[in-house]
Amino acid sequence: MQAGHGEPQYINGKMLEGNCFLITGIADEHSLAMYTAKEIIAQNGTVICTGLGATPYHNNLSEKAKSFLNNTFNQFEDAVKKELPNSSYFAVDVTLDESLKDFAKSLKDQGIKINGFLHAIAMDKTIRQKQVKPLIDVTRDEFCDTMDVSAYSLIRLTHFLVKYDVLAPGSSICSLSYIAAEKVTFHPYRNISIAKAALERITIELADELGKRNGTRVNAIRFSPFMGSKAGNATLTDKDIEISNKVSPLGNARPEDLAYEIVHLFRPKSRITGEIRHVDGGYHIMG
Numbered sequence: 001m002q003a004g005h006g007e008p009q010y011i012n013g014k015m016l017e018g019n020c021f022l023i024t025g026i027a028d029e030h031s032l033a034m035y036t037a038k039e040i041i042a043q044n045g046t047v048i049c050t051g052l053g054a055t056p057y058h059n060n061l062s063e064k065a066k067s068f069l070n071n072t073f074n075q076f077e078d079a080v081k082k083e084l085p086n087s088s089y090f091a092v093d094v095t096l097d098e099s100l101k102d103f104a105k106s107l108k109d110q111g112i113k114i115n116g117f118l119h120a121i122a123m124d125k126t127i128r129q130k131q132v133k134p135l136i137d138v139t140r141d142e143f144c145d146t147m148d149v150s151a152y153s154l155i156r157l158t159h160f161l162v163k164y165d166v167l168a169p170g171s172s173i174c175s176l177s178y179i180a181a182e183k184v185t186f187h188p189y190r191n192i193s194i195a196k197a198a199l200e201r202i203t204i205e206l207a208d209e210l211g212k213r214n215g216t217r218v219n220a221i222r223f224s225p226f227m228g229s230k231a232g233n234a235t236l237t238d239k240d241i242e243i244s245n246k247v248s249p250l251g252n253a254r255p256e257d258l259a260y261e262i263v264h265l266f267r268p269k270s271r272i273t274g275e276i277r278h279v280d281g282g283y284h285i286m287g
Helices: 032-042 063-083 097-109 140-163 191-214 230-235 238-247 255-266
Strands: 020-023 046-051 088-091 114-119 167-177 217-223 276-279
Touching (some): 020 032, 032 046, 032 063, 032 255, 046 063, 063 088, 097 140, 114 255, 140 167, 140 191, 167 191, 191 276, 217 255, 255 276
Parallel strands (some): 020 046, 020 114, 046 088, 114 167, 167 217, 217 276
């Protein structure tokens, strides 16, 4: 934050009392999704968390793939146990329908209803060591894999939660995006920018479908560049952060600002839906 701006203030109380939310995308304790989970609990809500890990539906995995999935899940599990004690968590692979089905059915069998969820899942193998592969060189598999994880997963996760009657009527769904879904930015994301643009369009279409179906709201938020998470650290540099902080009228937004906005959208009986909101210190208004 730039000088002159105080700590953000938010209502402390019981805004989400009696409400349960699914949180996806926690990789470790520094993930943006973790900040949201902690704020939900601060508002007397409860959370269920999912993280990438080996499932019974992963077949014929190489030793390298097994090691990656196990290490990823262990970091997720450690973070949840440390920061969100007494919260339930599951290994889920959003690219496998069987995994999503098993997860939704498990919640159904336990009599669990959720009042919404945070979609904070993204993947792009074309970004390595802060170098972005030119779009013209992106392979079909790289493009489709990124679209599958980062955008289509919102549809499939919603599908199974609705199919098994786990997502309560009047729920709120929120996903994480960023300004590169609309504009070429100072840091030239390519492949994943297209997936995020698709995610935002999916958000709008689901807002229409689910709003008419049972009053469920669907929104997305574009957040400031953030290096605290694994994803941000893999793609951004200190210079990128400095540029956005300087350009943004209020300076870069903080993870807490994002969490407050998501909780605002999660609050019961809101009539906000189909929006692509900005929590970026005003970066999006600059040319």
